[in-house]
Amino acid sequence: MNQLLAALDWLLDPARYSGPGGIPMRLAEHLGYTALGVVLAAVVAIPLGLLVGHTGRGRGLAVAASGAARALPTLGLVTLFALLVGIGLLAPTLAFVILAIPSLLAGAYSACEAVDPRTVDAARAQGMTEMQVLTRVELPLGMPLVITGIRAATLQVISTAMLAAYVGNGGLGRFIFLGLKTQDYPQMLAGSLLVIALALVLDGALLLVQALTRPRGAVPAG
Amino acid sequence: MIRFESVQKRYPGGTVAVEDFSCTIPSHTATVLVGSSGSGKTTLLRMINRMVDPSAGRVLIDDQDVATTDKVALRRSIGYVMQASGLLPHRTVQDNVATVPMLTGTPKREARAAALDLLETVGLDRGLATRYPSQLSGGQQQRVGVARALASDPNILLMDEPFGAVDPIVRGELQTELLRLQSELGKTIVFVTHDIDEAFLIGDQVVILRPGGEVAQAGTAEEILAAPADDFVERFIGADRGRRALRLEERDGTRIVVDGTGRAAGVLQAAEGDPAVPDGPAKDRA
Amino acid sequence: MSWVLGNLDVIGGHAGAHLLQALPAIVLAFVLALPVAKLAGRLGVLRGGISTAAALMYAIPSLPLFIVLPIVLGTSIRSMVNVIVALTLYGLALMVPAAIDAFRSVDGDVLRAATAQGYGPVARFWAVELPLAGPVLLAGLRVVVVSTVSLVTVGGVLGVPSLGMLFVDGFQRGITAEILAGIVLTAAIALALDGLLVLAGRALMPWASAGKAPAEPSPAGAPDPAAAAAGGAA
Incomplete structure (x- = not known):
């Protein structure tokens, strides 16, 4: 308990809230990394996942790829890219994107698959083009699952961004690794609490988006 | 007029849904394709709006081969009602009915107003317009499905076991309603069912199918009842069990x-x- | 490559430690998830709370949990027990919702028919309900296995022995082969355990993998429950 109090003391110290190594700066870095990773991965994975889900083509490949990618250890990728690419933003960004893609891909293709095939069939029979079937039927009805994918990808990138501090990047992970190096458990604890808070707040925000985009009238899909 | 000319449907893997089917469906009448599962009746129906393309043979609407038409435009010009209504669960009843007019560029306000009138045409209260499909009973959903199919004022109405999923009492009401509508509108209806009594009730012409889309007998209810072509038809209409000899x-x-x-x-x-x-x-x- | 050949004993030791943490966590998560899910199914009031707790747990990144947990457990931050408890919690966060779905996927008519034939509540659970929930349980367990094996490596930065040590050591000494060996081995263990589960599933639930009766070609296949579950957080 003393450790926890010491961590709270650390968090409440006004000196932590200014300068390049302060909490606001580290938080902004962490958010920036997360947005960068999720957005880049989404640009690639969501259209690809929707295509796979809509056409059913390449489904086996997509399932296998996202399953296999899930077996990749995050820390391994972060350290590997740091060694191969060097210091800078490129190495962690590569890790963020690679690790965010499986969830986004799975969310997007399962969004299309979760829609009742009879509804899709009827929409096509009314004379919707394939694009209209995708954008007016499958995407709105599958939106909760797309966002489930975005939530999982966001959590993944928050974690990865934290580990990226180990190889010299910024973000809230800095406090943890600084504390580890200097045997300063309260600082590690404080850094951990900050990362946990960030993850919960972002996840909560996305949960809200999910609730708001849930199609009205539809029986919940996911 | 819809004409099937020696159409065949063979799926990759060798399954043959339809072997060789020819038939003419006159305009402004109701033709019922009736058969048990595996008779290819739904496949044949779906060839008319190109949801299925035949492996061989042609389907012609007013002497134009449907294969030469644009799929999407063709489907928008033909009404389609299916068993599970197939309504869009995330759109209101009104917007479901207005789907095709809005796809073809009718202004939203106009399409919605027309949708309200159509709800009345199919015997639904206008008050249901803002509900979602999940808030309706099965029978009401089917009525909305019919209203949606009529929204673009198509000449042809395709109905794939439209009343198959509702209870017998509601089915009776819907059948009566369809007969009333048809007497007012005079569409070319192609209706698929496995229920011979429904076929005799709805069809000006009834086509009884064997497995593989082979025509066992075609004609009016009276003709078929008076002279079943063979044992298969007798069994199918129940004549062999004495059901038709009163x-x-x-x-x-x-x-x-x-x-x-x-x-x-x-x-x-x-x-x-x-x-x-x-x-x-x-x-x-x- | 030469690094790998020269350090097989180190790698073997880390792999052993890795399994020593992953396997207990996987087994504990699976065994504990079943009663929790049954309870949630029985008491609708609990279900919301349990689902929310699972979602919250799942949202917490692993390293912070490894760091915070010793305050509660009184263990050292480098203790394997600490890691095992944390991994069990993640496993539960994935497995409990999967198990709730699994029990809900069992056709109520089948259960009522079993009762009507004279199965008591306990016999009915073991002979009917559990086997029928099996395929969905298996799908959930597969996600738990892959995610747990991958998560164990995070302990490496704290100095807890596992294949994660290869990343830490390889990065500090600049040996790419060491990191690669760690990645490949971790993924290989995850996929091998996953493969074993699939085989076990086929042996135990032959009805689930048996081909469905041929039907008319349908436009879309059934969604895959394993594919729908999102990936584990690191």
Whole structure:
């Protein structure tokens, strides 16, 4: 308990809230990394996942790829890219994107698959083009699952961004690794609490988006 | 007029849904394709709006091969009602009915107003317009499905077991409603069912199919009942079990119509102006 | 490559430690998830709370949990027990919702028919309900296995022995082969355990993998429950 109090003391110290190594700066870095990773991965994975889900083509490949990618250890990728690419933003960004893609891909293709095939069939029979079937039927009805994918990808990138501090990047992970190096458990604890808070707040925000985009009238899909 | 010319449907893997089917469906009448599962009836129906393309042969609408038309435009010009209504669960009843007009560029306000009128046409209260499909009963959903199919005022209406999923009482109501609509609108209806009684009720022309889309017999209900082409048709319409051979019996002073198995099928009543059948047994006895 | 050949004993030791943490966590998560899910199914009030707790747990990144947990457990931050408890919690966060779905996927008519035939509540659970929930349980367990094996490596930065040590050591000494060996081995263990589960599933639930009766070609296949579950957080 003393450790926890010491961590709270650390968090409440006004000196932590200014300068390049302060909490606001580290938080902004962490958010920036997360947005960068999720957005880049989404640009690639969501259209690809929707295509796979809509056409059913390449489904086996997509399932296998996202399953296999899930077996990749995050820390391994972060350290590997740091060694191969060097210091800078490129190495962690590569890790963020690679690790965010499986969830986004799975969310997007399962969004299309979760829609009742009879509804899709009827929409096509009314004379919707394939694009209209995708954008007016499958995407709105599958939106909760797309966002489930975005939530999982966001959590993944928050974690990865934290580990990226180990190889010299910024973000809230800095406090943890600084504390580890200097045997300063309260600082590690404080850094951990900050990362946990960030993850919960972002996840909560996305949960809200999910609730708001849930199609009205539809029986919940996911 | 819709004409099937030696159409065949073979799926990759060798399954043959339809072997060789030819048939002409006259305009402004209801033709029912009836058969058990595996008869290819739904496949044939879906060839008309190119949801299925035949492996061989042609389907012509007013002498134009549908294969030469744009799929999407063709489907928008043909009404389609399916068993599970297929309504978009995330759109209101009104917007579901207005789907096709809005796809073809009718202004939203106009399409929605027309949708309200159509709800009345199919016997639904306008108050249901803002509900979602999940808030309707099965029968109401099917009515919305019919309204949606009528929204673009198509000449052709395709109906794939539209009343198959509702209970018998509601099915009866929907069948009656369809007959009333057809007498007002005079569409070219192609109707698929496995229920021979429904086929005889709805169809001006009934086409009984064997497995593989082979025509066992085509004609009016009267023609088929009067002269079943073979054993298959007899079995299909129930004639072999005596279901169609009705005779009169008198039981406890009431004239009962009894079928070939001796089971009571109904009560005989006098047709208007038909002196052959007396009004009622009591008077007869007096 | 030469690094790998020269350090097979180190790698073997780390792989052993890795399994020593992953396997107990996987087994504990699976065994504990079943009663929790049954309870949630029985008491609708609990279900919301349990689902929310699972979602919250799942949202917490692993390294912070490894760091915070010793305060509660009284263990050292480098203790394997600490890691095992944390991994069990993640496993539960994935497995409990999967198990709730699994029990809900069992056709109520089948259960009522079993009762009508004279199965008591306990016999009915073991002989009917559990086997029928099996395929969905298996799908959930597969996600738990892959995610747990991958998560164990995070302990490496704290100095807890596992294949994660290869990343830490390889990065500090600049040996790419060491990191690669760690990645490949971790993924290989995850996929091998996953493969074993699939085989076990086929042996135990032959009806689930048996081909469905041939039907008319349908436009879309049934969604895959394993595919729908999102990936584990690191």
